[in-house]
């Protein structure tokens with residue numbers, strides 16, 4: 001049970017572990033990646049931003065590369081540096097625009113970048129020249145996401161500017177889809193418009209005699225619903241972490257995709273609560289009958305949303321009947337109604353909050369009106385990650 005949980009992690013040997021931990025099934029990740037690579041036949045860029053959606057950037061990056069990922073994508077320069085410090089030498093693409101003061105570090109970490117305007121391209125060229133280095137640039141074209149990107153009309157001139165930069169190379173052309181995970185008619189028409197605009201821009205770049213490099217557009221929605229968004233590389237994130245879109249896909253068999261993360265803990269205290277007694281802050285739950293209530297050492301301070309108070313049930317041991325969390329979730333603890341059968345459950349029993357034998361993070365997300373990305377990203381550094389299948 002709780003006894004000897006010893007794990008070797010990137011930070012060294014941990015002598016003991018708290019009950020609450022996130023189990024990351026690395027073997028599932030590898031299967032997910034191999035399957036999506038087979039389906040798309042394209043190069044694969046594995047997004048490992050936000051500490052690999054909360055799963056741990058280095059172990060995920062290593063496993064992804066071992067299963068055939070070609071690129072890694074990060075959101076901050078620091079995330080790129082973390083990969084390099086971890087001895088990862090695969091291409092790392094920075095998805096967001098940094099401050100000018102960060103460009104030197106981008107060069108030092110040999111990262112590739114998205115660029116979409118003249119000023120930034122000039123800044124990249126000047127810094128690269130000063131360092132005697134070259135930077136691989138992917139022209140980011142905004143076809144409807146409204147975040148970062150030049151207009152399709154500006155794309156040929158900017159591609160030319162990047163190509164002409166003595167210390168720059170046009171490594172790719174990319175866009176990002178805003179609504180590709182929805183099969184609503186309006187969203188499908190919008191995605192179609194985005195893909196047409198992107199294809200047009202890439203053709204115009206080619207018509208100038210410029211090699212567009214790696215052409216990439218597909219996030220999870222693109223991979224699952226739009227074969228013609230795959231181009232030379234795909235960038236699905238949440239799909240590879242195990243959470244396909246809600247609608248069934250004609251291209252991807254969701255039965256082959258498994259969620260990686262399980263949030264586990266152990267019951268650390270059990271007591272009898274009499275009918276009419278309340279549990280936790282604000283007295284939002286009162287026992288309808290005599291029952292036994294267990295305390296779990298996990299709360300919103302670990303990233304378990306307080307919105308789940310009285311809204312979620314957990315798996316105790318391997319019992320098939322889920323048990324409800326009762327009362328408000330506290331910062332460090334929450335309570336579970338174990339029922340009145342003393343023989344069944346007790347102190348130290350293992351509890352799964354999501355994933356594994358319990359409903360996964362996508363189901364939890366649906367319960368509180370958010371997305372699985374936010375559920376896994378929010379599990380914070382107080383929760384040790386245990387890597388299974390490495």
Ligand SMILES: *Cc1c(COP(=O)(O)O)cnc(C)c1O
Nearest residue numbers: 047095176219220235236237238
């Ligand atoms: C995060 C991100 C992705 C991956 O998106 P998913 O929805 O997780 O598939 C792809 N491309 C860009 C530019 C991103 O920022």
